Amino acid sequence: MNWAGLLLGASGALALGGGLLAVVVRRPGDAVRALALAMLGVAGTLFALGSNFAALAMLLLLGTGVPAASLAALASRPDEGRTTRSSRAAAAALIGAASLGLLWRVMVTAQWPAVGGPREIGPAWTGFRLLTENLLALVFLAALLAVAALGALATATAHVAPGGEAGGPERSGDESGAGRAA
Amino acid sequence: MTLTIVLAVAAALFAIGLAGAAARRSHLGALVGFELMIGAAALAAVALTLLAGRDSTLGQVIAVILIGVGAAAAVVLLALHIAASRPP
Numbered sequence: 001m002n003w004a005g006l007l008l009g010a011s012g013a014l015a016l017g018g019g020l021l022a023v024v025v026r027r028p029g030d031a032v033r034a035l036a037l038a039m040l041g042v043a044g045t046l047f048a049l050g051s052n053f054a055a056l057a058m059l060l061l062l063g064t065g066v067p068a069a070s071l072a073a074l075a076s077r078p079d080e081g082r083t084t085r086s087s088r089a090a091a092a093a094l095i096g097a098a099s100l101g102l103l104w105r106v107m108v109t110a111q112w113p114a115v116g117g118p119r120e121i122g123p124a125w126t127g128f129r130l131l132t133e134n135l136l137a138l139v140f141l142a143a144l145l146a147v148a149a150l151g152a153l154a155t156a157t158a159h160v161a162p163g164g165e166a167g168g169p170e171r172s173g174d175e176s177g178a179g180r181a182a
Numbered sequence: 183m184t185l186t187i188v189l190a191v192a193a194a195l196f197a198i199g200l201a202g203a204a205a206r207r208s209h210l211g212a213l214v215g216f217e218l219m220i221g222a223a224a225l226a227a228v229a230l231t232l233l234a235g236r237d238s239t240l241g242q243v244i245a246v247i248l249i250g251v252g253a254a255a256a257v258v259l260l261a262l263h264i265a266a267s268r269p270p
Contacts, residue, residue, distance in 0.1 A: 008184065012191040015225075019195050019218045023202030028210045035214045038195070042221040045188060046245070051228045051238060054245035058224065061249050065217070065256050072260045073210060089205055096201025103193035129239045130246065137243070141250040148254035152261035 008048040015041025028073035036066040053126035188229040196222035209263035213256055220252035 018038030022031045039062045046055035130138055196219050203215025224245035231241030 019198040022214045031214050051242045054242040057246045057249045092201045092205030096197045100197035126239050126242045134243045144254050148257045152257045155261040156264045
């Protein structure tokens with residue numbers, strides 16, 4: 001087995017192991033660290049497939065997103081007191097198993113076209129294509145990121161009214177966060 | 183054979199992320215599951231374009247766009263998490 005096969009196997013195992021760990025652990029900080037392992041595994045798998053540009057983009061997301069999520073986990077309330085009900089865990093496991101079976105059926109057993117075409121595509125060529133033929137998608141992506149950043153700033157800096165009437169972000173956070181735990 | 187294994191890994195990772203997003207209650211838990219699903223989708227996009235014999239640049243462009251969408255969702259979910267965990 002060559003180095004690419006070894007890298008592919010190790011990265012796939014790292015991605016699956018990190019993903020499982022991120023879902024299983026209860027503390028937010030541990031979940032973020034396990035997510036970092038999983039994303040590192042995905043980046044390694046992309047690199048082993050020859051997709052260096054996508055692997056670098058995934059590493060960029062890892063380098064920016066994981067520290068931010070770690071800071072958010074530090075700023076959040078401790079989660080140890082909450083317990084997941086067994087019915088909810090069973091429903092989540094059922095959803096995961098059903099989606100895995102469906103995806104396995106479609107992706108692995110489908111008859112895909114024959115392999116061929118160019119494969120040795122470098123990051124420079126990918127960047128060129130991204131900035132020429134796929135420029136519209138890149139512009140839309142930049143606009144989406146800008147809107148998301150502005151919305152996140154507005155949400156994170158929103159103040160609660162003195163009478164206890166919280167704004168939209170506070171109320172929505174209660175509904176999907178602590179409100180559901182009650 | 184190798185690409186089939188990669189597709190199987192992507193399918194398993196997507197299922198794990200979906201189950202995690204359904205099981206966790208906090209915004210951070212949902213973010214972890216969502217990011218796992220985005221990574222699986224990017225992996226599947228690259229593997230499928232290679233398997234179909236197309237120009238692999240197309241898969242990489244799709245993967246980069248998916249990663250950007252994941253970053254935007256992460257920004258919003260982290261802001262919601264911070265706003266929800268702020269003491270009254």
